Amino acid sequence: MARWLVFCISLLCCAQALSAPLNVLVGQNKPPYIRLEAVSGYEIELLREVVRRMGHEAVFIFVPNARIRPLLESGNGDIASLQPDLADETGLFFSQPYIRYQNVVVTRSSDELTVQHPADLAAKTVIAFQGATKVLGADYTDAIRLNSQYSETVDQRAQVDMLFSDRVQAIVLDRNIFTFHQQNNTAPAAVTMHEVFGSTLYRAAFRDPVLQRAFDRALLSVVLDTWYQQLQLKYFMQLNQQLPNKFYCE
Missing domain, CATH: 3.40.190.10 (Periplasmic binding protein-like II)
Structure with a gap:
């Protein structure tokens, strides 16, 4: 027992x-x-x-x-x-x-910008998610190295707000994160998603x-x-x- x-x-x-x-x-x-x-x-x-x-x-x-x-x-x-x-x-x-994160470059459709390669961001005002240069590859890092109009932020809602308020030409972030904030934005605009990165x-x-x-x-x-x-x-x-x-x- x-x-x-x-x-x-x-x-x-x-x-x-x-x-x-x-x-x-x-x-x-x-x-x-x-x-x-x-x-x-x-x-x-x-x-x-x-x-x-x-x-x-x-x-x-x-x-x-x-x-x-x-x-x-x-x-x-x-x-x-x-x-x-x-x-x-x-x-x-x-x-x-x-x-699976799918980072993209998002621009306003009305600007008719061409972004087929990270190098196309070199002369544009860009705000990306914090740490983008660590995960998006050497081509991206080289493209924005000398871009004085480039910055990164932890506030991804602010990225979307800045794009729609015409304060930046392009933003870099995950497509699902962008869609979420786009739906909750008070003044959204038509956009173009440029798929220039692989998935993470x-x-x-x-x-x-x-x-x-x-x-x-x-x-x-x-x-x-x-x-x-x-x-x-x-x-x-x-x-x-x-x-x-x-x-x-x-």
Whole structure:
């Protein structure tokens, strides 16, 4: 009887351990991906569902992007959202891509500007998202290096406001972020989106390879579910999150 009691207690402890909350490190306010005031948004709901299918509850910790990796490495988080260029570094284990950012150049259609290459931004007034020069490639960095009319901001709503108020000629940001702020702008204008950049894929990073593999299994389950398409339509009003996944083929 005593042995059976010990066995049952052990099973209970294991179950509790498996269902323990996981701390998820993500960036700060970035609608429609992250909305701090309601702890919601596309990225938040997606990660919450993946972690739920892993058998855990997600507890979100919102921090500046520059602090995400150090916090994860120091043990202050179980899962972290990181860009793919870190995937080759040692010490962490990375999931399959779970989110796709699509940065574009947006101009007013009435200006009839031609932007087919980052070099076309060299002589224009441009405001981009903070850190754009770190993720948009060498051609972009070279194009704006000597542009005294170039700036970056963390306030992406302000980017859209400045474009519509004719204070800048072009803005650089994710297409879904632009659409969100365009819909909430009081004086929107017709725009042209110039697709001169590739997509930026984000992965989930882990210290524990067992958690990483569990995340990949749960992510694949989500991607194959109609829930995934409904989530995209809810926040983006279109399906634009096609992702590469080595565990999935058409």
